[in-house]
Amino acid sequence: MKKALVLYSGGLDSRLVIRLLQDQDFQITALYFALPFGCGCSNMNCNLNLIQREPINLKILDVHKEPLLSEYLKILKSPKYGAGAGINPCKDCKIFMLKKAKEYANKHKIQIIATGEVIGQRPMSQVPSAIKTIDEELGFEILRPLCAKKLKETSFEKSGLVDRNKLLKITGRGRKEQMKLAEKYKIKYPSPGGGCLLCEKVPASRIKHLLEKNLITEKTLPLTTIGRHFFINDTWFVVARNAKESEIISTFKNHIPDDIGKPSVYMHQRPSGNTALELQEAYSTGDNEEKRNKFTIYQLSEKKSLAPKLK
Ligand code: SF4
Structure with missing residues (x-):
């Protein structure tokens, strides 16, 4: 054969x-x-x-x-x-x-x-x-x-x-x-799919950062391709953008659950202070520009390496 x-x-x-x-x-x-x-x-x-x-x-x-x-x-x-x-x-x-x-x-x-x-x-x-x-x-x-x-x-x-x-x-x-x-x-075939995220600038830069920090594991892998990502005082935060992402984040031990219009937030270690709650608040509605501005420099794929310690 x-x-x-x-x-x-x-x-x-x-x-x-x-x-x-x-x-x-x-x-x-x-x-x-x-x-x-x-x-x-x-x-x-x-x-x-x-x-x-x-x-x-x-x-x-x-x-x-x-x-x-x-x-x-x-x-x-x-x-x-x-x-x-x-x-x-x-x-x-x-x-x-x-x-x-x-x-x-x-x-x-x-x-x-x-x-x-x-x-x-x-x-x-x-x-x-x-x-x-x-x-x-x-x-x-x-x-x-x-x-x-x-x-x-x-x-x-x-x-x-x-x-x-x-x-x-x-x-x-x-x-x-x-x-x-x-x-x-007579071969049926699908139209080309989403492609490889490693080729795309924004996700690639985020994945690179997470790799450097050794944060990607079998457990955290689903988080790497969803949400908004922040790195604040050595804590990795993932903020859900929709109900589906909230659902995924809610399966992780270290998370703040979604709460009437507020997105779930994952943190890979418990930070001191209220950063996670502030992030949740900032992204709870679309018009929180002022609150969001505070976090922009910490967002992965932004200039995170230049970000100062958050007080
Ligand atoms: S790294 Fe290159 S070869 Fe591998 S899946 Fe992505 S595009 Fe394909």
Whole structure:
């Protein structure tokens, strides 16, 4: 039995790879990484819906949980191959996922690991030099069926395990060829999802700060992507912006509950004084400009490092 493990984001490219390899009689396992700060294409719920409609053997590696989370956070803190415009360490992130994929493949005697990568589609991790770096760091081969004919022949193709003639030579950021193939194969696919927060300036700067303070854990992770964040006298505060966020914050031990129009406030340690209550008050209505102004400089992603001690 020929077996392939496809790195599966739920998006069109990885769906096409599954189809191309199924056409070459591979039994497919789709490996989905639930990354803590978002993934390239679509979210987990969306994936699961689609998987249920088009049965695929799906394996999920949840990086919100230990021990994977700590390993991933370590990469974010000091990526070997640098970061993009935000704090997105795309090459290291890919290497992390592919190494995990290899462990899984070895364990389950899967001969091939394949990805939906396309040369030139993403500036940081899919240009030829980045692909070369990733491959050298990995030390094992990856099949990239969508652009394989633009790359050196792999041992999978040389040995006849994979028919190179049936692989593709797609390059660039355009999606036309992939969309035509989706039509031909009648593949359903989601529209691109929220993307990766690590690439976005404001959340990336907040996550960076929290990483530096070692405040991101499996428990606090849900707080990193919600609310307004403040760092006052070494205490991290998260102020809810709506009922849903209040609900999340209310599950934490150190919090002030919401109270008739006042948002929940989380604090990672109990501060002295009334700072948490003042924050709650300042954000209880939209017209508390004066009270809010006092806290603006402490808001993460603002100039927090310049903020003086709050008396
Ligand atoms: S954008 Fe980069 S850092 Fe974010 S999930 Fe994709 S590869 Fe990883």
